[in-house]
Amino acid sequence: MTVRPPDGPSDAELAAADTVAEAAAEAAAADPLATTIPPGRPVGRWADLRKRVVSAVVLIAVGGAEIWLGGPSFAILVVLLTGAMVWELAKMTAPDHENTPLGLAGIACLSLGITLVFPDPVTAAFLLVPALAIALTDRRDRRLSSLYSVAIMVAGYGLIDLRMTAGTPAILWLVLIVVASDVLGYFVGRVLGGPKFWPAISPKKTWSGTLAGWVGAALVGLGFLVAGYGTVWLIPLSVLIGFAGQMGDVWESWIKRRCGVKDASTLIPGHGGVLDRFDALIGAIVALILLGLALDLPLPGPVAG
Numbered sequence: 001m002t003v004r005p006p007d008g009p010s011d012a013e014l015a016a017a018d019t020v021a022e023a024a025a026e027a028a029a030a031d032p033l034a035t036t037i038p039p040g041r042p043v044g045r046w047a048d049l050r051k052r053v054v055s056a057v058v059l060i061a062v063g064g065a066e067i068w069l070g071g072p073s074f075a076i077l078v079v080l081l082t083g084a085m086v087w088e089l090a091k092m093t094a095p096d097h098e099n100t101p102l103g104l105a106g107i108a109c110l111s112l113g114i115t116l117v118f119p120d121p122v123t124a125a126f127l128l129v130p131a132l133a134i135a136l137t138d139r140r141d142r143r144l145s146s147l148y149s150v151a152i153m154v155a156g157y158g159l160i161d162l163r164m165t166a167g168t169p170a171i172l173w174l175v176l177i178v179v180a181s182d183v184l185g186y187f188v189g190r191v192l193g194g195p196k197f198w199p200a201i202s203p204k205k206t207w208s209g210t211l212a213g214w215v216g217a218a219l220v221g222l223g224f225l226v227a228g229y230g231t232v233w234l235i236p237l238s239v240l241i242g243f244a245g246q247m248g249d250v251w252e253s254w255i256k257r258r259c260g261v262k263d264a265s266t267l268i269p270g271h272g273g274v275l276d277r278f279d280a281l282i283g284a285i286v287a288l289i290l291l292g293l294a295l296d297l298p299l300p301g302p303v304a305g
Helices: 010-029 049-069 069-093 098-115 123-135 143-163 168-192 206-225 234-259 272-294
Strands: 035-037 041-043 194-197 202-206
Touching: 041 272, 049 069, 049 168, 069 098, 069 143, 069 234, 069 272, 098 123, 098 143, 123 143, 143 168, 143 234, 143 272, 168 202, 168 206, 168 234, 168 272, 194 206, 202 206, 202 234, 206 234, 234 272
Parallel strands: none
Antiparallel strands: 035 041, 194 202
16 A cells, blocks of 8 residues: 655555556566656657658758769868767767867868868878877777777768769769668668677667668669669679678767767757767778778769660
8 A cells, every 4th residue: 555645646646657657667568679758658669760750851951962062062061060070079088078079070170171172192191180189188988089080080081082083973872872771771670670780889780780781782782783873893892881881880889888878969850969870971981992092993983885
């Protein structure tokens, strides 16, 4: 029997609260992935889908327009996104620092801008300036954070360079690989579940979702091949780039787990931060750059008949 103070809730109110709690417990037991929000309404595995879709539509609209426009407009967008990602990285690894993350974001934007305006092997060293600044400030995992900041800066430069040198087909191919891999991996992983890909680092990523991401990347390569924008080698390259994107996602998940945070920030509703949305793109473009230094890659482009 529940004992209540004279001015407390009535027995009927207490009974109703107990009923709600029991219903919430039963819902959680029925679906281990479900959580509850007051007053006990279950939030299942698709709870974030609406926000993710709305945010994705906005991102696709803005990103698609900028990819089509190219030039300074696209470069400015990438520079700002790069600065935002460095800001999130700095904030995650040093949450007690109030002004340092913003300062590092400014350094990242300025360094990338200098590298773009004055393209030269010497000025390319400016891409390392944010990593040096991170290494010299007191924060968690300075070496890992510095290395990841280099990947962010290289990815920002690589995206702009790819758009300028290889044109719209190549940058569109890269983005579609990341999107297809992420979308198929999300839905197949949520529906099929199964063994985890790397539970110690990314507890939500499953083998079913990972394999589905490879299939999505292959389909993108096949689509460009059928459209006459590549050779047959574009299909295995697409799968490889898709896998690199997944590793970019895992890398960022590793940093977040070490920092004890769920999202890099709350800048993008349903997706978390800019890093949470573009971590796979970082892995994909860095892998493409490294492969391009060693091989003559069959990037998408009109194939002569």
